[in-house]
Amino acid sequence: MAECGPDNNSPDDSTAQVYELTVEETEKKIRVDRFLADRLPDLSRSRLQALIAQQCLRIDGGVTETANFRLKVGQRVSLTVPEAVDPEPEAQDIPLEIVYEDAHLLVINKPSGLVVHPAPGNQDGTLVNALIHYCGDDFKGIGGVKRPGIVHRIDKDTSGLMVVAKTDDCHQGLVQLFSTHDIERSYNAIVWGTAKPVSGKIEGNIGRSPKNRKKMAVVPTGGKRAVTYYKTLKVLADGAASLVECTLETGRTHQIRVHMTHIGHPLLGDPLYGSQSQSRVKSLPASAQTLMKNFERQALHAKTLGFVHPITKETLSFSSELSIDLKDLIHSL
Template identity: 80%
Template sequence: MPDSGNKSNDTQIYNLIVIDAEKKQRLDRFLVQHLPDLSRSRLQALIIEKCLTIDKAVIETPNYRLKPGQQVSLTVPSAVDPEPIAQDIPLDIVYEDPYLLIVNKPSGMVVHPAPGNSDGTLVNALLYHCGDDFKGIGGVKRPGIVHRIDKDTSGLMVVAKTDECHQGLVKLFATHDIERSYNAIVWGFPKPSASQIQGNIGRSPKNRKKMAVVPAGGKRAVTHYKTLEIFSDGAASLIECRLETGRTHQIRVHMTHIGHPLLGDPLYGSQSQGRIKNLPAEAQSLMKDFQRQALHAKTLGFSHPITRENLSFSSELSRDLKDLIISL
């Protein structure tokens, strides 16, 4: 076990001794085994930043090979304050523990601060909500955003509060061990009513602001869909989509690719606006002011990276989607 008795202002100092079985082991791998709360990338950065000594000599190379009996001392500075400001913005927290939280994001909320959206984001709200509960992701007191949903998509997101949990969630997403389903309202009704869409997604060669299914290159993308309900003699349908991969705009791109773009989608559904006349009068009226894609992250399930508990969550459709369905 590492000796972490020295602590000042949340700075941690870990003292380790190399044993015979660890002879010639890489320094960064040695640290990962002894300090599982810190990611390998974080440990490598600390080494490069001259935060580590071996027998009191500073070592700056993560691939340094160890010798038995050497004394390794690592200083982990306290997490620095984040650049985004904390803002008191109401959040719909579905679940929270010391390691992660599940938030039901409303449509219209951007996840990350960016040019044009420097505040009012989910990150700003989480910084206020959690405060010092963030133990530091990569040495910064910030939420560990593992996946994103578009600004105008509503629904469930998982956010890490610790570096160790963040690593675990990243692995779950990388190995597709996350259960995610979305509800979407699309134009027309897909045939067959349930199927799988495969098609690599990359930047559209015709419009660099859009993604598209591309014949070469791009990233593998697989979406499984099934039709839940058909409205207005087939003018529109409610579908469920389950993601096997998580690419930018994946559902929006894949459904457009098979001829059934999402209602209200300003980027991928513009060519479908002529179909509005096929909707009931009340739905036509609603669609005039419906300014976002009809997409909701409905369910989220996974094995907790720290406690190993099986977690499963579901959220109701947002009010605007419910009203749209009623009108259809």
């Protein structure tokens, strides 16, 4: 990341985001790092403190390096956030379960716990690092440097099928299929309770939650159109939980997790959207209660994937077994 410094903290820096703020009456005497955290919720407290230490903060025009500086009413606070420069991902020898491969693409069965591409907090040890090692350096530029080959992703703690492009032509073709929703995708999820009706359509725009910026939510205005079809496959634990199949018409961030929560049936183990209340856990069989104590990921698996190959025009269809931890959880229920 670029350094600010006393001579590099100007709104004229086109690569940086500059926030200009004025201290209100209700904000007097509070620490400047808390003031910034309240005003700029997308930046963490630790990130803000690092920026202050890098001389990216000015108060009434003067550089300030003190995070606990107490503010006065009317003071002008200017924070420069340099553009983050992510390192180019490198090859790492990480095992891959390859379901299908030809000269143009790969279909991977991703395990839970594997991040798809480098991001803040996960700069290496990702699927992209593994793919570069497996495919070689020529793979690095496919569809971009930071996320080579990636045309869609599934969450770190979701297991299951993903398609990855090995050539630019195939990458462009797959991107087009996803943008026109010409990809067949279904997921298996274990959710709390049993939906009524047992199958149906969930439709609701998904956007950033106004209450928690780390979460997505069904929003009344704005957001992006999202449609999920669900079907109950098996009622578990006398109705305390159920195995459902979710088919995506669209592909939004956390779509299944958000939509199932929206209709009152969040996924078991979901640390962000799930409700792991004691009463709910106690409604499960004893063996399932024991498993749930250490089950720290959403019970979600990308089960099927189907599409017309962008280059060969062959119709491809794939299915993967549930991961062992999900099978064990279903058995215990």
